[in-house]
Amino acid sequence: xxFSTHLLSGVxxxxxxxxxxxxxxxxxxxxxxxxFAAACDALAKMRAAGITVVLVSNAPRPRSEIAVQLGKLGxxxxxxxxxxxxxxxxxDLIAHRAGQPLYHLGPPRDLPLMAGLDAPRVGAxxxxxxxxxxxxxxxxxxxxxxxxxxxxxxRRGLTLICANPDLVVDRGGRIVPCAGSLAVAYxxxxxxxxxxxxxxxPIYDLAIRIGQDLRGESVAKQRILAIxxxxxxxxxxxxxxxxxxxxxxxxxxxxxxxxLSEEALQGWxxxxxxxxxxxxxxxxx
Numbered sequence: 001x002x003f004s005t006h007l008l009s010g011v012x013x014x015x016x017x018x019x020x021x022x023x024x025x026x027x028x029x030x031x032x033x034x035x036f037a038a039a040c041d042a043l044a045k046m047r048a049a050g051i052t053v054v055l056v057s058n059a060p061r062p063r064s065e066i067a068v069q070l071g072k073l074g075x076x077x078x079x080x081x082x083x084x085x086x087x088x089x090x091x092d093l094i095a096h097r098a099g100q101p102l103y104h105l106g107p108p109r110d111l112p113l114m115a116g117l118d119a120p121r122v123g124a125x126x127x128x129x130x131x132x133x134x135x136x137x138x139x140x141x142x143x144x145x146x147x148x149x150x151x152x153x154x155r156r157g158l159t160l161i162c163a164n165p166d167l168v169v170d171r172g173g174r175i176v177p178c179a180g181s182l183a184v185a186y187x188x189x190x191x192x193x194x195x196x197x198x199x200x201x202p203i204y205d206l207a208i209r210i211g212q213d214l215r216g217e218s219v220a221k222q223r224i225l226a227i228x229x230x231x232x233x234x235x236x237x238x239x240x241x242x243x244x245x246x247x248x249x250x251x252x253x254x255x256x257x258x259x260l261s262e263e264a265l266q267g268w269x270x271x272x273x274x275x276x277x278x279x280x281x282x283x284x285x
Contacts, residue, residue: 005269007280055083089202103122130161142181230253247276
């Protein structure tokens with residue numbers, strides 16, 4: 001019988017198999033405007049049951065910034081033990097290029113990513129490499145808006161560090177493009193892109209190390225559950241790293257999946273690059 005995704009109504013049915021949970025933030029814990037109460041409750045109950053919860057985000061900002069954002073949105077502090085972001089991984093990549101002038105492609109809100117690093121910001125023409133955290137105006141622009149500039153970077157052989165591998169994100173019901181869409185466009189032009197976050201291994205290495213430090217013990221891969229709402233980042237990243245995954249189908253793929261029968265849902269999963277082990281509409285206990 002072909003492998004199928006186990007459809008759940010609550011995570012409590014399987015969570016006792018795990019010791020560490022790596023949970024996506026945007027699309028699972030909140031939608032950029034308000035927290036999902038059932039998800040926050042489920043994470044708090046995991047922690048009460050002795051499971052360590054590390055929130056893992058492709059946000060291109062340091063974890064301290066995301067902690068502040070979660071507080072402002074009203075995500076309760078008892079829903080998680082720690083936060084890891086692709087911004088944390090990107091800072092490490094920048095630190096390895098200390099002193100090299102960079103061009104920051106992205107909005108000013110992402111400037112904290114470079115705070116305290118030896119990373120001189122220069123204009124596009126003077127840059128030795130590009131740090132991409134997003135579009136300058138993701139409400140009106142698309143990757144196509146940057147075609148000329150990206151082509152120039154590719155001609156010059158500049159490496160582009162993508163601090164947020166997400167292609168798009170759901171902002172309060174609106175789908176807006178992220179840095180990943182620019183990195184993919186850059187690679188199509190022959191440019192080299194390095195991705196700091198999911199689905200690539202460095203962010204999992206860091207999240208698991210932090211989780212193990214908090215527990216004071218190593219955790220076997222089969223005892224780690226990754227939760228997310230995107231096939232390309234959350235589910236693919238978990239599969240490539242050898243982790244079990246749970247997909248919240250009412251997140252970023254909601255338009256494609258709303259109203260599907262169980263059979264049609266299994267068919268949809270079967271057509272994707274990677275199939276989650278579990279699925280449910282929203283994260284709930």
